[in-house]
Amino acid sequence: MSIAHDLHHDAPHDLTEEVRAIAVRAKAASAVLAQAPTAAKDHALIAAAAELRRRADDLLAANALDVTVAEAAGMAPAFIDRLTLTPARIDAMAAGLNAIAAFPDPVGATLAEWTRPNGLRIQRVRVPLGVVAVIFESRPNVTADAGALCLKAGNAAILRGGSDSLNSAKAIAAALHAGLAEAGLPEDAIQLVATRDRAAVGALLALDDLIDVVVPRGGKSLIARVAEESRIPVLKHLDGICHVYLDRDADPEIARTVTLNAKMRRVGICGAAETLLVDTALSDDVVRPVLDDLIAAGCELRGDAAIRALDARIRPATEEDWATEYLAPILSVRRVDGVEAAIAHIGRYGSHHTECIVTENEAAAEHFFAAVDSAILLLNASTQFADGGEFGMGAEIGISTGKLHARGPVGVNELTTYKYQVRGTGQVRP
């Protein structure tokens, strides 16, 4: 039983030891999962999806407890919204599990193979990472998403959600456990750190002998804290200061639609554009409609002098604006002298996440793609495509702006590693 013992009880206990015990169980489960057949993993996911739907009333009741407490505590409406489950959201969670089940199993794939002159046959084979810890805020659906992605990749998951969503998370985890049990897989494959004690996170992050990777999901302060404290490798992005660059050879219509979507489709996601760079050589007649669209959609613009000359409604941008991820309907806008200056601006202020160039000039696009050191570069497409689902990865556990292991969307493939399997016939090294 993985979550039956709520760590948040009255009796004295050693939190560090309890968290370690969870990780020890996860390690043991990971050895089973690493060799679990695809059919068993998919069975567990599909059964868990059915359980989520079957238990919808229980989930809503558990969630109502969380929401009531959060409302009484005066949490902000956006927080309450993220915390709240609805029948539609439960259905979406279940659909997510089914979609992950339908995704190809990454484990066991031969990534490369070759034979050496001495006859040794070398294969690089994809295997699970082992134990993955996911630390997130009070968004109940992450419990299901993260647990399912880890399971599909053959990893044991240790989930630590925001304490405000604990009742909801426990109800969701119970449904996942029912699915695991139905498929004959260990319930310890997906464990919840079921405590409100924040020290549990620190205890988890010290277990580099048992946990292979940590994925923090949430706001910058959560991620920064995890990255600072962790003894375990972390897959993360801190900022998503994404840029759209409108080149002198931009198609006017694409400039309008892509910029508006990149900024305003959803302003609170990491792939939302935060800065618009406009080539000095791009006609004002092309630029003005882009700015008009944004203002009409309710976006506040902060521009440099050249941009402000185009429209009196644009406020002055400060140095700080270029380095700010607003996650709000605000966009900083700057004139730059061609693609080279755009690249330099992004190099100075960017966060290596996602950038877009709008141009019909293939050479400019190639140069932008080659010179900008970001996880995702787009030509004539919205930065809001920076998403594992949109990339066709089925689902993502997050986006990585680090360069080691995974860069960009982290899906099931990125939650694996590999081992070398070498077959000989008695070869010895000279």
Next chain:
Amino acid sequence: MSIAHDLHHDAPHDLTEEVRAIAVRAKAASAVLAQAPTAAKDHALIAAAAELRRRADDLLAANALDVTVAEAAGMAPAFIDRLTLTPARIDAMAAGLNAIAAFPDPVGATLAEWTRPNGLRIQRVRVPLGVVAVIFESRPNVTADAGALCLKAGNAAILRGGSDSLNSAKAIAAALHAGLAEAGLPEDAIQLVATRDRAAVGALLALDDLIDVVVPRGGKSLIARVAEESRIPVLKHLDGICHVYLDRDADPEIARTVTLNAKMRRVGICGAAETLLVDTALSDDVVRPVLDDLIAAGCELRGDAAIRALDARIRPATEEDWATEYLAPILSVRRVDGVEAAIAHIGRYGSHHTECIVTENEAAAEHFFAAVDSAILLLNASTQFADGGEFGMGAEIGISTGKLHARGPVGVNELTTYKYQVRGTGQVRP
């Protein structure tokens, strides 16, 4: 000029700032290297190889200074041996650079590409990591090897060798710089931290805003210190407690030759076998010649009771022996009850590096390959093949036993990352 200013001078200076300045220059050079043509990088490597040969007398003279000081300090003969350059070793260094030049350029390769239903064309393209720091002991050749591997992969290298080899390293770095200059590449592509002050390592390891990955090469204490201190991701292995398991279905001749080679070819490398596991069901008549070969070759055997019953010359093994990387002509030997027990032993005492099974039974080999969580698994071949060169990677900067990013030999491909390049025609996200 990268090494002209020896940081080890008499005037007061701020070491932290000087090390940071090196990293800032490396970052700038990395942007140039990331887009350097293959021909320029190969030209630099080939020219550097020629410079090493041309300057052989200078290198030997610089090395003699280091060796004289080390001898006067009473360093051990093995240390002096590793420190000493000879004409043959200089030639081998140069040949190594030429071999790396001949290896395919990993940068720019399209690792995967696909088109989404909305028409977005997604490509995952291999790019350099950026800035790689290599921290190593007093082995002058690592200066050339590590610098060349980083260059080939398009990375700027910051090299920090053992202080006892500083004169040698400076002479080698000068040859590398001459090669870079001849190819029109920035000399800051390969920089030496030219100080004897050990605090330089700590200063380097704090620069996670400038350095992308750290590779420590050397003994366990060096690697442990780097891993402990580093704010930057580390590619490393701490231990190489490699196992050979002789299954009940082992070919007797392969058992002899592979075991002897795995242990005794070179005892001081990380791929050397440290523990021999012998299936209880394997006939004593097969086991005795294996042990005889080892003893005849000068290997000390430490066995459990069952093994000691075979030969009075075998000393008793303690619990500690199973967890010891001897790096010496010593082997611990244990009887285990079949492949499952061998897997359990390796799971308990192993270091996730390299293990070998000797068997003619394909099912046993498959099970061993699937269940043992190590970077490299071998069937009927010596553990001493755990080497990037032997894998056909051209050369390696080390072996990784971590699961993130690179596992097993770290060659030029493993010194890269990727970015996504997405081409659209005005797509926006619904």
